[in-house]
Amino acid sequence: MNFIIRLKMLKGLCKTICLVAILLLFASCRRQDENKNFSVSVNTPSKILFIYDTGDPYSSAVVENARLAFKYAKLSYDEFDLSNYPNVGIGNLQPYYAIVLATEFINKLSKEDCLRIKSFVSSGGGLAVIYRGYNENLSDLFGVRLKDKRNLFATAGNSGLVFKVDFLPMLGETVISDSIIRDLSMFNFIHFGEKQIIATSSAGAPVAWILRYSLGKVIYWNTSLLSDRLFRGFITQSIASVSDKFVQPIANFAVIFIDDFPTAVPNVKKKIVWEEFSMTMAEFHYFVFYPDMLKLADELNLKYTAGLVFNYGASIEPPFHLTEWRMGKAKVWGKEIEVSRALAKQFKVRNELGFHGYNHISLLNDEWKNIENMKNALRYAQKKWVEEGLGELPITYIPPTNLIDSIGVQAISQGFPSIKIIAGLYSGYFDVGQGREFGPEPWNDKFYCIPRVSAGFLIDDYTKVTILSEIAMLGVWTHFVHPDDIIYTPDEVENPELVRNWFYLPWRGKNREGLYFKFKEWLVNFKKNYPFLRFMTCKEAYSEIKKFDALGIEYEFREHEIIIKTNQKNVFLTVQLDPRYQGLEVTNAVIWHSAKTATTNLVILEAKDETIILKLK
Numbered sequence: 001m002n003f004i005i006r007l008k009m010l011k012g013l014c015k016t017i018c019l020v021a022i023l024l025l026f027a028s029c030r031r032q033d034e035n036k037n038f039s040v041s042v043n044t045p046s047k048i049l050f051i052y053d054t055g056d057p058y059s060s061a062v063v064e065n066a067r068l069a070f071k072y073a074k075l076s077y078d079e080f081d082l083s084n085y086p087n088v089g090i091g092n093l094q095p096y097y098a099i100v101l102a103t104e105f106i107n108k109l110s111k112e113d114c115l116r117i118k119s120f121v122s123s124g125g126g127l128a129v130i131y132r133g134y135n136e137n138l139s140d141l142f143g144v145r146l147k148d149k150r151n152l153f154a155t156a157g158n159s160g161l162v163f164k165v166d167f168l169p170m171l172g173e174t175v176i177s178d179s180i181i182r183d184l185s186m187f188n189f190i191h192f193g194e195k196q197i198i199a200t201s202s203a204g205a206p207v208a209w210i211l212r213y214s215l216g217k218v219i220y221w222n223t224s225l226l227s228d229r230l231f232r233g234f235i236t237q238s239i240a241s242v243s244d245k246f247v248q249p250i251a252n253f254a255v256i257f258i259d260d261f262p263t264a265v266p267n268v269k270k271k272i273v274w275e276e277f278s279m280t281m282a283e284f285h286y287f288v289f290y291p292d293m294l295k296l297a298d299e300l301n302l303k304y305t306a307g308l309v310f311n312y313g314a315s316i317e318p319p320f321h322l323t324e325w326r327m328g329k330a331k332v333w334g335k336e337i338e339v340s341r342a343l344a345k346q347f348k349v350r351n352e353l354g355f356h357g358y359n360h361i362s363l364l365n366d367e368w369k370n371i372e373n374m375k376n377a378l379r380y381a382q383k384k385w386v387e388e389g390l391g392e393l394p395i396t397y398i399p400p401t402n403l404i405d406s407i408g409v410q411a412i413s414q415g416f417p418s419i420k421i422i423a424g425l426y427s428g429y430f431d432v433g434q435g436r437e438f439g440p441e442p443w444n445d446k447f448y449c450i451p452r453v454s455a456g457f458l459i460d461d462y463t464k465v466t467i468l469s470e471i472a473m474l475g476v477w478t479h480f481v482h483p484d485d486i487i488y489t490p491d492e493v494e495n496p497e498l499v500r501n502w503f504y505l506p507w508r509g510k511n512r513e514g515l516y517f518k519f520k521e522w523l524v525n526f527k528k529n530y531p532f533l534r535f536m537t538c539k540e541a542y543s544e545i546k547k548f549d550a551l552g553i554e555y556e557f558r559e560h561e562i563i564i565k566t567n568q569k570n571v572f573l574t575v576q577l578d579p580r581y582q583g584l585e586v587t588n589a590v591i592w593h594s595a596k597t598a599t600t601n602l603v604i605l606e607a608k609d610e611t612i613i614l615k616l617k
């Protein structure tokens, strides 16, 4: 299809959806009354068939990842384990709208079962291969055949990842380098037939592609990459992209954390800041960083959650003190002020003041020697929080260096009981409090985890992919920055993992080339693509995600209609449709946003009732 026709179709879609949205505004009042007699019901909830093999140890990570993707998207599914196949057969495929394959052992499938899968797809079903595997009877469904049956794997051109199209909004032309993805674990295939390439390796070998097979669609990931939780949203989107119709409730929020702010900021000169502003770090925090961040929030309608820390000092035993907290000074109208306290008091008026520690030593037993030391420091901090006039006691805790152990979690529970949320890392190592999911803290379910997926003022392509994946998974973006990110240049730190300003960027720069404007530019573009995402504090996000956890949803895909039932009102939904559907008439919901991905027409709705009807045109 040439570009002009595509563009016309795109315009046509927008027009249709806008029209229906306007129609809806008029229609919804009238239809509200009709709700009382709403007899529409979900008779047979639409579901997925998930096929894996517990005898395939290498695929166990992708299986677990897929289960979590299904859980977040509240997808209804049945599982089929191939380990007892063919003694236990796959059964009837008719109840499903899509099949997900997550094992290399699909070569076990009999010719008859392959034919049944092919007929399922050709009659309009979706097939998502989220972990590479091969069966010669499925070759034309995949659009590939093996180059050499004895040597399955590609030995060259199997690193890096280049997204060719907007598989997700904003994803096109994103490039992850070979040094980040060193081995995609690809099969060596010969390609045939027509297909749309979604991603290639940096050498140009197809990694993910989608093709139409009669009335149905197939997506194939020739990699083990979707085992990685950071790519989990790609599992969700893969299913959406092969389904004729797809419904996913989303929590719909974004939280930006400012870690180490307000903080014990010293009156020192740091080269990069001094060169730009002739200010000490304390002055930079007060006169530049904070006002700039406020301006950004005003312009883009953001809210922040800050992680306050009183000291960086190494004391783990009494006497505790606020010496460092009081250190940072700035002159305002000739009067000297305490920067940290002044910032904290101003910040809390419009944003959330979270807690990052009495000092910056992670609550690890190795560091603190025993739980009593931790608890004493936490109690001291809690007392000072009140004495310093920092307002309500915090409910969000951000672990210093994103590290905490089970003793540390217990110490917070006993030493700082107002804390309800632990905002650690989504990636990383479980044993040090990282690798957390949205949900109860596994070490103590009194706490809820709101893990952060990304960080920094400069969003590189890899970070971007992880952000878009998180949104595809749950409709959520969680991100953190630090006021001192700017000074962590390669010169300043020995460990390259700690570098946060690789390119020695200034804060603002002469031509808006600084970190601040880079972040702003990202946010503006991001908001253009995801205008529905609600920026809120972590505390607000906590009540949203708890509500989302309690959400129950069922839906039924009919020929030109989707019936959705939920147990809540004001639920946000992502609906994705095959591009052949050009319009949507919505009952009991408002349309927040519509867009075209490379494979679907996407609509974001807010339900206004517990029953929603979508008529497809």
Ligand SMILES: [Zn+2]
Pocket: 259, 260, 356, 360, 400, 401
């Ligand atoms: Zn910190």
